[in-house]
Amino acid sequence: MRVAVIGCGFFAQNHLNGWRDLAAEGIELAAVCDIDPKKAETAAKTFGVPRFYTEAGAMLAEEQIxxxxxxxxxxxxxxxxxxACAKGVDIILQKPLAPEWSAAREVVDTARKAGVRLTIHENFRYQSPMRKLKSVLDSGAIGKPTWARIAFRTGYDIYAVQPYLHQAKRFAILDVGIHMLDLARFFLGEVERVSCEAQCRNPENVGEDTATILMRHRSGAVSVVEVTMEARIDPDPFPETLVTIEGDHGAASVGPGLAARITSGGQTRAEDFGSPLLSWTSQPWHTVQESVLRTEEAIIRAWRAGKDPESTGDDNLKTYALVEAAYEAAREGRAIVPAVN
Ligand SMILES: NC(=O)c1ccc[n+]([C@@H]2O[C@H](COP(=O)([O-])OP(=O)(O)OC[C@H]3O[C@@H](n4cnc5c(N)ncnc54)[C@H](O)[C@@H]3O)[C@@H](O)[C@H]2O)c1
Incomplete structure (x- = not known):
């Protein structure tokens, strides 16, 4: 399968490494594109890609992908x-779908009308520790999940590599909270209502940098989703997502250092849920980096099997609806029913 990558900035380096690793599965990096010619050229040289472009339309017109x-x-x-729809090729799209709900819907509708497969690169649910935790839930070890806390709390200088985040009008919920909300759906299912308190704790930020979200799931379970880029905690677990899930006869948690504890039938066991280091990953980002490869791998395998990957455009709209509901809940000071669930 031939892929062309659009955008060769900070996070694309992980995508490119992932595609290169998937050469063994028959993936060929055909071309890359960035409006910044230096970035496009550097990516082509670094990853052995035969052609680079500065205009996505030109690349799509030229390349067979x-x-x-x-x-x-x-x-x-x-x-x-x-x-991409005009060219009729399938699409993998980084999160978030778009800056606001109407455009997010338009992205999904455009792909549907064009008859192309659209999958959102929602990688947090593909992090090794999250996958392992899900398999504990699926094994029935803790019984029916009834309560969860999903937390991304850090003070790590993410602005160094993503300076645009200082200016984001919608920041913590849309940029990273969206991953936590997706994990809440992954672990506990669809959501009935959403409450949220948002704060801006760093005066250099335009948007909210902290959000505390409370959700009632259709199953009856309750989750607390926490996200902040302005924590002052030591040790700082960046970029780990810490999770506690309680069930009706046990509990499972992933704590700092991705150390897991599973309580089942009155017995507790400890496990290491850490991700392996790959040749191109490095701490502290390695858990996130590895999940990029796992996300790509899962999408390709599903497509090849003629199945839908987990995070289709339609599926990811349900996560985006939680983002919208959280903003509305914070603004109005009341619980909101998500637009799709
Ligand atoms: N899933 C994750 O864990 C994760 C982490 C970080 C960033 N992201 C997402 O990745 C995406 C990119 O973020 P980033 O930090 O790499 O940003 P970035 O600004 O570093 O990279 C984006 C690149 O796109 C290029 N570009 C802009 N318009 C273009 C166009 N019309 N055609 C071709 N190239 C164009 C820019 O020149 C830039 O090099 C965002 O959607 C962000 O939310 C996801």
Whole structure:
């Protein structure tokens, strides 16, 4: 399968490494594109890609590819998706779908009308510790999950590599909270209502940098989703997602250092849920980096088997609906029913 990557910035390096690792599974990096010629050229040289472009339309006109991998920022997603749909190629799109709900829906509708497969690169549910935790739940070891806390709390200087985040009008919930909300769906299922308190604790930030979200799931379970880039905790677990899930006859948690504890039938066992280091991953980012490869691998395997990957555009709209509900809940000071669930 031939892939072209659009956007060769900070996070795309992980996508490119992932595709290179998947050469063994028949993936060929056909071309890369970035409006910044230096970034496009450097990516082509680094990853042995035969051609690079500075204009996505030109690349799509020239190249024979099976799918595009869009790793630009969200304000360009709709435009890039329209180009790929005009060419009739399948699409992998980085989160978030778009800056706001109407555009997110348009992205999904555009792909549906064009008859192309759209999958969102939602990688947090593919992190090794999250996958292992899900298999504990699926094994029935803790019984029916009834309560969860899913937390991304850090003070790590993420602004060094993503300076645009200082200016984001919608920041913590849309940028990282979206992953936590997706994990809440992954572990506990769809959501009935959402409450949220949002704060801006760093005056250099335009948008909210902290959110505390409370959700009632359809199953009756309750989850607390916490996200902040302004924690002052030591040790700082960046970029680990820490999770506690309680069930009706046990509990499972992933704590700092990705140390897991599973209580089942009155017995507690400790396990290491850490991710392996790959040749191109390095701490502290390795858990996130490895999940990029796992996400790509899962999408390709599903497509090849003629199945839908987990995070189709339609599925990811349900996560995006939680983002919207959280903003509305914070604004209005009341619980909100998500627009799709
Ligand atoms: N899933 C995760 O864990 C994770 C982590 C970080 C970032 N992201 C997401 O990745 C995406 C990119 O973020 P980033 O930090 O790499 O941003 P970035 O600004 O470093 O990279 C984006 C690149 O896209 C290029 N670009 C912009 N418009 C373009 C166009 N029309 N055609 C071709 N190239 C274009 C820019 O020149 C830039 O090099 C965002 O959607 C962000 O939310 C995801």
């Amino acid at each position: 099976d799918f595009v991998d869009i790793v630009t920022q969200m304000d360009t997603h709709l435009e890039m998706v329209k180009l």
